[in-house]
Amino acid sequence: MPEKKLPSLNALRAFAVVGTHLNLKTAGDALFVTASALSHQIRGLEQSLNAQLFTRTRNGLELTVAGEKILPGIRDAFDLLAVSIDKLQSKSEQQTLTVSMLSTFAMRWFIPRLSRFQLLHPDIEIRISTSIEAVDFSHEDIDCAIRSGHGNWPGLHVDKLFSERLTPVCSPAIELKSSHDLHKHTLLHARLRPDDWRIWLNSADAAGLRPAHEQTYETRNFAIQAAIDGLGIAVVDPALVKDELCTGRLIQPFSGSLPGKNAYHLVYPLNRPASPTLAAFRDWLLAETRK
Numbered sequence: 001m002p003e004k005k006l007p008s009l010n011a012l013r014a015f016a017v018v019g020t021h022l023n024l025k026t027a028g029d030a031l032f033v034t035a036s037a038l039s040h041q042i043r044g045l046e047q048s049l050n051a052q053l054f055t056r057t058r059n060g061l062e063l064t065v066a067g068e069k070i071l072p073g074i075r076d077a078f079d080l081l082a083v084s085i086d087k088l089q090s091k092s093e094q095q096t097l098t099v100s101m102l103s104t105f106a107m108r109w110f111i112p113r114l115s116r117f118q119l120l121h122p123d124i125e126i127r128i129s130t131s132i133e134a135v136d137f138s139h140e141d142i143d144c145a146i147r148s149g150h151g152n153w154p155g156l157h158v159d160k161l162f163s164e165r166l167t168p169v170c171s172p173a174i175e176l177k178s179s180h181d182l183h184k185h186t187l188l189h190a191r192l193r194p195d196d197w198r199i200w201l202n203s204a205d206a207a208g209l210r211p212a213h214e215q216t217y218e219t220r221n222f223a224i225q226a227a228i229d230g231l232g233i234a235v236v237d238p239a240l241v242k243d244e245l246c247t248g249r250l251i252q253p254f255s256g257s258l259p260g261k262n263a264y265h266l267v268y269p270l271n272r273p274a275s276p277t278l279a280a281f282r283d284w285l286l287a288e289t290r291k
Helices: 009-023 024-031 036-051 065-091 103-120 178-182 196-203 220-228 239-245 276-289
Strands: 054-055 061-065 095-101 124-130 144-149 156-169 186-190 213-217 231-238 257-271
Touching: 009 024, 009 036, 009 065, 024 036, 054 103, 061 065, 095 103, 095 276, 103 124, 103 144, 103 220, 103 239, 103 276, 124 276, 144 276, 156 196, 156 239, 156 276, 186 220, 196 231, 196 257, 213 220, 220 231, 220 239, 231 239, 257 276
Parallel strands: 095 124, 095 144, 186 213, 186 231
Antiparallel strands: 054 061, 144 257, 156 231, 156 257
């Protein structure tokens, strides 16, 4: 079936706006053209359709029967075009990636580096979802997750980021000459990491050490802040306090760090192909871990 030849889209748009305002000056202001230019487009459209669309009255313009008949459909067509273009532009201008991770990792490692990703990919919005539970990708609106663990998760694509390590950290105001001096101080614990101090003390041949005090916090983030404030000594992954160690807000009183049992990994479902947005995020994240 041959295509029907349509009148000029500019003329149809002019008719839709003039038909809405019934005033050439007001319609011209809305379209940023002169009233005479609109009048010329309307005359051309009337000639093309072989129908009069407006009549002039003392108060301005009125639609003819023909104008009233076609105005709703033409106006709806332009509204539909605008909605379609908006969808395309919003998709091309802004992509969203939702990433799940532990709150301490988000606060201490991820967010301090996020500005570098945004400089490289200003069109991608990263949304952070924090949870201590493993992500159920089949029921949650999560694109990917950063997990700490062994790395053997069936059904998931797994990229190792870096291995965990453990080391005591404290305020520079606290003096420690050896691990045995810890008995004079407060050991800071995280409820979700109950074994970290035990593992480190065993490695330092101080398994039987009894500290002066112990304090348990909900997360390592709180324990780290308590250490910064001089409330005691925390044992953490030095990667989570890199900035604090560099600026001297925290110190490592003992040389070296102990390899942890787990590693951080980026994971996402094997049955869900990586989108260009996720691929860009993955490449950046892997590059960050090599710095």
